Amino acid sequence: MKSEYSKWSSVRSTRTKRKAFRMDLFDYMREQNREKESPLASRLRPATLDEMVGQQHIIGKDKLLYRAIKADKLSSIILYGPPGTGKTTLAKVIANTTSAEFLQINATSAGKKDMEDVIAQAKNNQGMYGKKTILFIDEIHRFNKGQQDYLLPFVEDGTVILIGATTENPYFEVNGALLSRSIIFELKNLSTEDIKTLILRAVNDKEKGMGAYDAVIEEEALDFLADVANGDARAALTAIELGILTTERSDDGKIHITLEVASECIQKRVVRYDKTGDNHYDTVSAFIKSMRGSDPDAAVYYLARMLYAGEDIKFIARRIMICAAEDVSNADPMALVVATSAAQAVERIGMPEAQIILSEAVIYVASSPKSNSAYNAIFKAMDTVKNTVTSKVPVHLMDAHYKGSAALGHGIGYKYAHDYPNHYVNQQYLPDELVGSKFYNPGDLGYEAEVKEYFKKIRGID
Helix, strand or coil: CHHHHHHHHHHHHHHHHHHHHHHHHHHHHHHHHHHHHCCHHHHCCCCCHHHCCCCHHHHCCCCHHHHHHHCCCCCCEEEECCCCCCHHHHHHHHHHHCCCEEEEEECCCCCHHHHHHHHHHHHHHHHHHCCCEEEEEECHHHCCHHHHHHHHHHHHCCCCEEEEEECCCHHHHCCHHHHHCCEEEECCCCCHHHHHHHHHHHHHCCCCCCHHHCEEECHHHHHHHHHHCCCCHHHHHHHHHHHHHHCCCCCCCCEEECHHHHHHHCCCCCCCCCCCCHHHHHHHHHHHHHHHCCCHHHHHHHHHHHHHCCCCHHHHHHHHHHHHHHHHHHHCCHHHHHHHHHHHHHHHHCCCCHHHHHHHHHHHHHHCCCCCHHHHHHHHHHHHHHHCCCCCCCHHHCCCCCCCCHHHCCCCCCCCHHHCHHHCCCCCCCCHHHCCCCCCCCCCCHHHHHHHHHHHHHHCCC
């Protein structure tokens, strides 16, 4: 009986091993196929820090993060930046570099059970093997407060080293206690040259890229893709992959990625808008002049042209603020308030919603009554300061808040405006040499018309 049982146990054990082997083999084949068939952006992900493109402000060889990764002494970090800037890529590089166990979950799909499982595995790694665990959470801002609170004690006691990735400002979206225990690294949009480097790598790399297809990309198409990608490497690589896979070979046997092909693949019409060329400045000029000229329709059109071409939304917001101060001025003081609020909102929210905010600000400024009085006033005053000898401040206006000022005559004779009707008193404020000089001339529109009437009332003059 015993020998029969042993025989059966042996058979069962053999079957189990065969089954496990088959599962391992299938898993291996599935992984191999996945790597071959995965999108180009995924296949081209760097395996080492030295292969990474861009983000040198945080992973340059003299930077803290580079040194920490190389030394395998990483503490909890939050990677913050727009899509396609390399947050997940950097996490994968860390996974390839570290001796710690690397676990990954996505906050969009992970539930409480998933979190409990990874924490249990981390505790096991720590207790049984004395091994650290790095937990990478993509889209960490998607976790609710309860989920983030659950992680906190395990980050605090070192059970896991947290790497969180988010496209949202972590100071608004991530638990303050988690933030205080993490170092925040902001990833920037890749530069145009960085995108070009990645595109050329994709076209020519025969192992991970599309090099086996014998494709060439025209310089005009390369410039266009790098520009409209607007710092998003994933968008550029997806477009180039689609272009190579769907374009027929030319007579020379090569696949040619032309400007037309690039435009079609990234679903962006070629807009004549070179951010460093004449067309850029012409469009910006037309945009500003349309707001100044009180044409909201034209202003919004040029806004759309700039947005479509990938112009920096912060640049656009700055131009609106300048126009509000220069061309609206005190005819409607709220214009600058609206423009400034829009600029702050744009930075916090980002695209695509930022286009609505910019549109609101543009329409407000374009529709406001206009005045260039503040512009004229400051430049006239600056010119006066530049071209005249620095004049002495009238004695009665000098500081009288220190001991001995009276002996010098400072402040004597000063009339306190609030002691007089309309809180106004006629006295000399300009230096002797400039008495009678006029710098500010309020206009006849909007609030400045009220200002002009106010001066008539209190001064009795125009």
